Amino acid sequence: PSSSLEAATSAEDRRKIEATDWLVFDPAQRAEALKQSNAIIRTFLATKKHDAAKEVFRKIPADSVDLIYRNWQAQAGRETLPAEDDNAIREYLCIQAYLNALDSFNDWFEHFHNKRPAEPLKPDNANFHEMVRFEHELREYELELERWRQGLASQSLGVKERIYNVLQFVDGGWMMDQRLDGEIDETRLQQMNGLRGLCLPMLCFLLHTVLHTTEQYRECLALADVIASEDHQLYKVFSRQELRQFLSKQSESSLHLLNQNLDPLGYELVS
Amino acid sequence: LSEFLQAHDHLSWLHDVQVKDYIKAQGTLKRLSAKETLSLAKKKTLLSLSKLTALACDEVPEAELEDINSELDVILHQEQLPKELVQKMELFNSEGDLPVIDPEQLIWLYISEKNTDANEFDFKKALDLLQYLPKDDDAKIDHLRLNVWCKAILKDDWSADRGTGVDPLEHYEDTVFFRTARLILESGADLEYYLPDVDALLTSDELKPLQGNANFQFILRAGYEQMERIVA
Numbered sequence: 001p002s003s004s005l006e007a008a009t010s011a012e013d014r015r016k017i018e019a020t021d022w023l024v025f026d027p028a029q030r031a032e033a034l035k036q037s038n039a040i041i042r043t044f045l046a047t048k049k050h051d052a053a054k055e056v057f058r059k060i061p062a063d064s065v066d067l068i069y070r071n072w073q074a075q076a077g078r079e080t081l082p083a084e085d086d087n088a089i090r091e092y093l094c095i096q097a098y099l100n101a102l103d104s105f106n107d108w109f110e111h112f113h114n115k116r117p118a119e120p121l122k123p124d125n126a127n128f129h130e131m132v133r134f135e136h137e138l139r140e141y142e143l144e145l146e147r148w149r150q151g152l153a154s155q156s157l158g159v160k161e162r163i164y165n166v167l168q169f170v171d172g173g174w175m176m177d178q179r180l181d182g183e184i185d186e187t188r189l190q191q192m193n194g195l196r197g198l199c200l201p202m203l204c205f206l207l208h209t210v211l212h213t214t215e216q217y218r219e220c221l222a223l224a225d226v227i228a229s230e231d232h233q234l235y236k237v238f239s240r241q242e243l244r245q246f247l248s249k250q251s252e253s254s255l256h257l258l259n260q261n262l263d264p265l266g267y268e269l270v271s
Numbered sequence: 272l273s274e275f276l277q278a279h280d281h282l283s284w285l286h287d288v289q290v291k292d293y294i295k296a297q298g299t300l301k302r303l304s305a306k307e308t309l310s311l312a313k314k315k316t317l318l319s320l321s322k323l324t325a326l327a328c329d330e331v332p333e334a335e336l337e338d339i340n341s342e343l344d345v346i347l348h349q350e351q352l353p354k355e356l357v358q359k360m361e362l363f364n365s366e367g368d369l370p371v372i373d374p375e376q377l378i379w380l381y382i383s384e385k386n387t388d389a390n391e392f393d394f395k396k397a398l399d400l401l402q403y404l405p406k407d408d409d410a411k412i413d414h415l416r417l418n419v420w421c422k423a424i425l426k427d428d429w430s431a432d433r434g435t436g437v438d439p440l441e442h443y444e445d446t447v448f449f450r451t452a453r454l455i456l457e458s459g460a461d462l463e464y465y466l467p468d469v470d471a472l473l474t475s476d477e478l479k480p481l482q483g484n485a486n487f488q489f490i491l492r493a494g495y496e497q498m499e500r501i502v503a
Contacts, residue, residue, distance in 0.1 A: 224319035227323060228322040230344075240329075244327045247293075247327060248289070250288075251289060258282070263281060264281065265316050267313050270309070
């Protein structure tokens with residue numbers, strides 16, 4: 001729906017997507033398949049081909065993580081999973097969190113822009129019947145609008161939660177390996193790092209859009225806390241230009257707060 | 272509008288951000304954060320914005336950044352106060368927000384008797400906060416440090432005989448005192464800075480009730496010797 005976020009899927013991409021079917025064909029090879037499909041999705045995400053990424057992701061059977069653990073236990077007993085497999089599973093979960101966040105943003109966007117009920121027009125020089133019908137339509141409209149608002153509020157909450165799931169991904173952050181005792185794949189690490197720089201600022205901007213559009217201006221300003229925090233060090237994935245853009249967006253939110261007779265951060269004015 | 276914004280400190284940074292004068296916005300935001308005492312959340316956002324504006328500068332003011340990070344760290348220590356303690360002390364203001372508590376007061380809260388479940392992590396946090404006290408008052412820092420350790424020691428009952436053996440210390444490993452010391456050692460922090468002088472500790476007023484306890488005196492000195500060996 002939000003076409004500006006989406007690049008088209010080419011014939012070449014289609015081939016890669018279809019190839020995933022073969023990757024997951026043999027359950028015994030699932031760990032390898034996950035690494036391969038992660039790699040395919042990484043390149044799709046890097047080129048903003050989210051639909052293609054989603055297609056590949058959907059081809060990975062939902063029980064894959066379980067299966068990889070079981071395969072390994074059957075083979076190696078109680079030993080911990082190899083670092084590469086462990087990291088691949090974590091990466092798969094990172095991808096899932098990201099795709100969920102995008103989906104819920106798209107749903108929100110669709111709801112906000114396309115699902116708002118249309119206000120009935122008051123007819124000119126209406127006769128009695130037309131007026132009765134208009135008032136009936138108006139009442140219907142107000143009910144619909146209220147339903148739409150409630151839907152919007154709950155969708156906004158959902159987007160916020162899913163974007164935060166990515167921004168504050170547990171144990172060291174999104175697309176960051178936890179196990180550092182395996183073989184180092186430089187290309188993979190570079191791609192993951194690149195995706196952090198590409199996707200995390202974008203999600204911050206999307207979250208700001210949701211909060212700003214739904215008039216949660218104080219929360220717009222409090223986003224600074226999340227980005228500046230040393231916990232996840234999100235500020236490090238922002239370029240200087242992006243930081244400046246973000247600050248400018250936040251100051252726009254501030255102006256709305258001033259219009260509500262609050263201070264720039266949305267607190268009561270103390271004189 | 273811009274004239275109006277410039278005339279008011281709490282608004283001028285908005286104008287500075289609009290005209291890309293990030294260094295000026297950063298200074299103003301930091302000044303505002305220093306003045307903020309009523310709301311911890313607001314102080315935090317002012318500091319966070321000050322940090323982001325610092326990072327947006329063509330030349331990032333590193334010293335400022337370091338200052339801001341220290342301030343944010345103090346706020347983190349306040350946010351991590353045990354919930355029960357915050358409720359017991361009725362620290363919340365009317366908006367469900369916390370007023371700003373300074374590092375010294377935070378130390379007293381962490382080691383207070385009201386913090387009934389205080390463990391090694393609380394005592395370590397109290398000690399971590401020492402670095403944020405005014406640097407020129409060594410006497411006060413020494414006094415506070417001593418108090419933290421006295422309170423840690425008094426968390427355990429030292430009167431009972433825990434048994435002897437080749438290594439009497441092992442019977443005291445799970446006391447808050449030794450757990451705190453171990454936590455500091457494991458964190459790689461400077462133990463010498465964190466630990467008070469052993470004689471000052473043993474002769475402190477707070478520990479008077481334990482001065483006649485020869486076993487306690489022995490265990491504590493033995494513990495100090497062991498830590499010195501580990502550090503050396």
